[in-house]
Amino acid sequence: MKGVCNKVLKVDLSQGTCTPEEVPDQVYEYFLGGAGLAAYYLWKESPVGTTAFDPANRLTFAAGPLNGAAQSGAGKWSAGAISPAFNLNSDSAATGSFGIALKQAGYDAVVTYGRADKPVYLVVDDGEAVLKDAGEMWGTDAYETEDAIHSGDGEDFEVVSIGQAGERLVRFANIQTRKKSFLGRCGLGAVMGSKNLKAIAVRGDNAYEVADPDKLKALNSEINKRLVEMDNEKPEWLQIKKVGTAMATELFAPQGNLPIKNYSLADWPEGVEAWHASQYHEKLEITPWPCKFCVIQCHNKTNFTEGPYAYQGKGPEYESFAMMGFNTMCKDVRAISYACELANLYSMDTISLGVIIAFAMEAYEKGIISKDDTYGLDLVWGNDDAVVELTKHIGLRSGGLGYLLGEGTKLAAEALGQGAEDFAVQMKGTEIAAHNWRAQYISALNYATGCASGPNHERGNSQHIWVGHITLPEWGLDHVENEERWEWKKAPDINAKFHDYCNIINSAGHCKFQEFRSYTLSDLTASLNAIMGLDWDTDDLRKCGERMTTLQKLLNVRYGWKWEDDFEWPKRFFEPVSEGPAAGKIPIGLGDAIQEYYAIRGWDNDGIPTEELLMRLGMEEYAAKL
Ligand code: SF4
Missing domain, CATH: 3.60.9.10 (Aldehyde ferredoxin oxidoreductase, N-terminal domain)
Structure with missing residues (x-):
């Protein structure tokens, strides 16, 4: 092929x-x-x-x-x-x-x-x-x-x-x-x-041979030009090329979509000011650091050379600074960016790390752990230096707390006891990403039902239909009203389509950020046809996505997934906030939405793919080997 x-x-x-x-x-x-x-x-x-x-x-x-x-x-x-x-x-x-x-x-x-x-x-x-x-x-x-x-x-x-x-x-x-x-x-x-x-x-020197080079060249040229133009049309601090995903602070704050104080809040004006894209741009002295062929250019390089946290390297993505900064209530952009870079050096996921440090801060606040456990660190909200130091202890797996936190929030909470499980913001053992479900209930549905990577924002980014105004018109997903953020009616169908979409894009080898600037399912289908010599339409593309999601579900069944796993939600899901745009919003009805999601997928009430679905997708042999 x-x-x-x-x-x-x-x-x-x-x-x-x-x-x-x-x-x-x-x-x-x-x-x-x-x-x-x-x-x-x-x-x-x-x-x-x-x-x-x-x-x-x-x-x-x-x-x-x-x-x-x-x-x-x-x-x-x-x-x-x-x-x-x-x-x-x-x-x-x-x-x-x-x-x-x-x-x-x-x-x-x-x-x-x-x-x-x-x-x-x-x-x-x-x-x-x-x-x-x-x-x-x-x-x-x-x-x-x-x-x-x-x-x-x-x-x-x-x-x-x-x-x-x-x-x-x-x-x-x-x-x-x-x-x-x-x-x-x-x-x-x-x-x-x-x-x-x-x-x-x-x-290596292996040539990249495609079915229709002329067609692909024309597509590349048209798509790349359109993406650049779309980004240029945005206001300065919403341009990805200028500030990368730091533009999300301005976008998400009015939605109540930020994760704040171990997710116990959804509104923090001081933090929003500190982490505004203009501050990110100025304090980190960033320059673009794009991937090959990319015109969107979200990656940034920091260039500040003064102060205790000076470094030249990766400028943190939104997910990184949101979890390490907003979620810990830290406002020193340079210190938190440095902590993110330390995590990169030691090789730790900054989303999980931000959740677990915030979890430790809450445990400290509640008296479950003390300075005797924290290497003398005063683990209060907003202590930037403590976040930097605790990052080192976790990354290097120092004895005691650093080692324990390296086990992840679920196991750490179980080990600490004393009610710590009540504020462990995780599902299935994985920490929840930087989209606050109170701003759009579909995030809770996505976190609960993801088959590929636990409660992940990018492996089923159904929240993007609201937070980024992304639609999939070729699959019947057009405009949604803002108020529908807090309704369940369309959410199971949207969630299923975005799960399939994410599986396709991560399998095709494409970066989802292009979708923020008009990249469409038709673009992707045409590109795959030109490259692989296929003759697909966007319905064929959907079927391919369904096959991948089904395979992932079959794998999970093989490795011990149970229906209850989708229903063990963090207690914090149902703790409302009193301030901000998401005040009073909790995802009541989540259980029914999960069952509806199963039905839309062609899974039975226990969340298992049905014979009928497997036959439609030509996947009987995949179910036979469980
Ligand atoms: S390919 Fe994606 S991750 Fe890389 S710079 Fe472009 S937008 Fe960013």
Whole structure:
């Protein structure tokens, strides 16, 4: 098939072998690549009873068919495995150029399994693969690891790596690439650490061959031009190119969509002022740091060189500073950005980290922990320095509290007891992302029903229909009224369509931020047709998304998901706030909405895909192997 390599690299870390494997066309027609290909390899090779740190867990790094196209956003790629946070199917996506380079090296994916008997890293050089000793890298941070590979093996390798948090199995450890993009959620960095795999480096000269190069060129040109124009039309502090996702502060504050004080508030004018995009721009002295081919350019580089927290590196995304800043009530933009960068070095997901630090602050406020537990830190709301220091303790897994918090909010709350579970804002063992469900009930539905990455904002971004005014008209999702934020009527259908959409985009290899500037399902369908030689319309695209969501659900059933798991909501979901635009709003009726979501999907009352659905999607064989 055009646009893909029809080949993956299987890496048995226990045996120290690297073996290419052919992949049939039908796998790409069903699951495209990226997140879909990672789920396919879990289905194919990780049987019932496999858990996150089991050598049988397949950790797959996968490119998508769009990786290689000169189209804005076409650098997204994914990894997937059973998550150490919740022991179910999970995947996470990053940008940079790793996916593009992987295909240039001759593979759509690297499927890792087993466990090396000592630290290793994998080098894939134009089709040839070898495992190398990573003894000297072990114990270094993720960026130092990338530097060591660049100086030892070659500057032109694209690298993914973990830092100390991944090695030490922090359950929300991430994986970085290019010092600016991250497989953030679900703890995939800890899976990598459990396999004694410190890094992967890839490069090659394989040509990117597509079915209709002229058509793709014309599409790229038209799409890229339109995206730039749309961004330029926005007011200064809402332009992604100017401030990246920091524009979200201004957008979300009037909606009550921000996560504040461990989600106990939804309104904080002082914090909104401190974290306004203009402050972000000025205090961090940012410049754009885009991914290859991207015209949207959300990534920023900080350039401030004075003060205790000076660093030049990744400017935090909205999700990062919202959880590490708003959720802890910290206003020092430089200190919190520095804490986010520390998390990047150690390789920790800043969403989970922000939730767990806020959780620790609330435990401190309630007297469940004291200075005796916090290394002497005064863990009060708004203490920026304490956030920086606690980040170090968690990332390095210091004994005591730092170690405990590295287990994630759910396990930490259970260990602390004394009512701590009441303010642990997590579902299925994963911390909730930076969209406040009180601003749009669909966020609660999305968090409860996600099949790929627990309560994740980006793996089922149904809130975007309100918070970003994103519609999917080709699938019948047009304008919604503002008041409908707090109604359930349309929410299950919207949620199902956005889950399928996210699965497609993370499998195709495209960055969702383009959608904020007019990228459509028709654009994506036309691009996939030109690349892969398909003849799809947008209904075929939907069917592909349904297949992926169904596969993920089947995997979860295999690994022990139960109906009750979707119904164990954080207590905080039903604690109203008294101030701001979301005052008094709680998602009463969530249970009925979940059941309605199952029905719309073609799942039975227990949330299991029905025979009828499996037959319609041509997936009977996938259900047979549970
Ligand atoms: S919008 Fe941001 S993350 Fe997406 S491709 Fe562009 S720079 Fe990378």
